Amino acid sequence: MNSKSIAIAGALLLSTSGLVLAAGTTIIPAGQSAQGGQTDTTEVAQAQSSEKTAQQETKAAPPPAQSEPASSGQNGDATAAADSQASEPAQSETAAAGGDVMKPDAHPSKDTVSEGNEVASVDDLGKATDSAGNPTYQISADGTADWYTWRGYKKYMANCMQCHGPDGLGSSFAPNLTESLQTLNYFDFAGIIVSGQQNKWNTSGNSVMPAWGEDPNVMCSLDPIYIYLRARADGVVGRGEPKRPKNNDTTKAAQQEEYNCLGF
Numbered sequence: 003m004n005s006k007s008i009a010i011a012g013a014l015l016l017s018t019s020g021l022v023l024a025a026g027t028t029i030i031p032a033g034q035s036a037q038g039g040q041t042d043t044t045e046v047a048q049a050q051s052s053e054k055t056a057q058q059e060t061k062a063a064p065p066p067a068q069s070e071p072a073s074s075g076q077n078g079d080a081t082a083a084a085d086s087q088a089s090e091p092a093q094s095e096t097a098a099a100g101g102d103v104m105k106p107d108a109h110p111s112k113d114t115v116s117e118g119n120e121v122a123s124v125d126d127l128g129k130a131t132d133s134a135g136n137p138t139y140q141i142s143a144d145g146t147a148d149w150y151t152w153r154g155y156k157k158y159m160a161n162c163m164q165c166h167g168p169d170g171l172g173s174s175f176a177p178n179l180t181e182s183l184q185t186l187n188y189f190d191f192a193g194i195i196v197s198g199q200q201n202k203w204n205t206s207g208n209s210v211m212p213a214w215g216e217d218p219n220v221m222c223s224l225d226p227i228y229i230y231l232r233a234r235a236d237g238v239v240g241r242g243e244p245k246r247p248k249n250n251d252t253t254k255a256a257q258q259e260e261y262n263c264l265g266f
């Protein structure tokens with residue numbers, strides 16, 4: 003296996019184990035200490051918002067050994083995140099307050115161009131919408147993603163990555179979705195996922211995006227996938243796995259809703 007296939011295998015493994023270890027998988031990005039204390043949240047936030055490259059190299063392919071159950075003891079990274087994220091409302095405020103971390107890049111998604119990326123409301127399960135009601139992300143100041151953004155990454159990796167490439171960046175036979183979202187709004191996106199699309203992006207004659215309308219694995223996670231890709235298109239989430247939120251009653255309820263939808 004070359005390093006790329008190891009990266010993909012690692013990501014797939016994590017995405018599977020994510021279902022089981024929903025409560026406690028903690029991935030320690032390279033450059034951050036597992037021993038805690040030395041790395042303060044400011045440094046973490048800076049590291050995450052500034053250079054995506056160094057971080058993603060290791061994050062995209064964390065060896066399985068780095069993913070530990072929460073019960074095996076907190077590392078500094080997770081503790082810092084927990085401290086700065088004491089409660090759900092505080093997290094939403096941080097996200098809604100915006101600031102540099104939430105600032106979209108120069109070529110954001112179509113919804114962000116028309117609505118901005120400010121969170122207008124957050125439902126009981128912690129899912130945010132913008133002022134037009136389109137699903138959107140909440141990234142707190144230390145780079146921690148909300149559950150939907152993180153879950154969307156997992157579902158993208160499980161269902162879309164094999165064609166559209168890691169991190170939504172496209173491949174030779176399927177488009178870069180961080181670019182596609184510059185021209186597709188949420189409803190366009192949802193319509194394509196439900197019904198598929200053929201020979202529009204590539205007119206050579208055998209370019210097929212499958213229809214997912216009958217597949218609960220995708221349909222039960224349509225919004226999380228959109229939210230993750232919107233965050234990628236807006237440049238507020240880098241490559242690799244977004245920083246996972248601490249588990250709480252709200253994240254558990256959101257996960258349960260997905261399981262209910264899947265019939266678990």
Ligand code: HEC
Pocket residue numbers: 158161162163164165166175176177179182186191194195199200201202203204205209210211212214220227
């Ligand atoms: C079997 C490969 C494959 C899989 C799996 C797949 N896609 Fe696609 N997708 C394609 C291809 C090929 C196209 C381009 C079709 C065309 O030429 O019109 C496409 C097009 C799209 C488009 C339209 C982009 C544009 O700019 O026109 C969106 C949005 C999209 N896919 C999202 C997804 C999502 C989200 C998933 C996972 C749930 C997914 N795709 C899974 C192959 C795939």
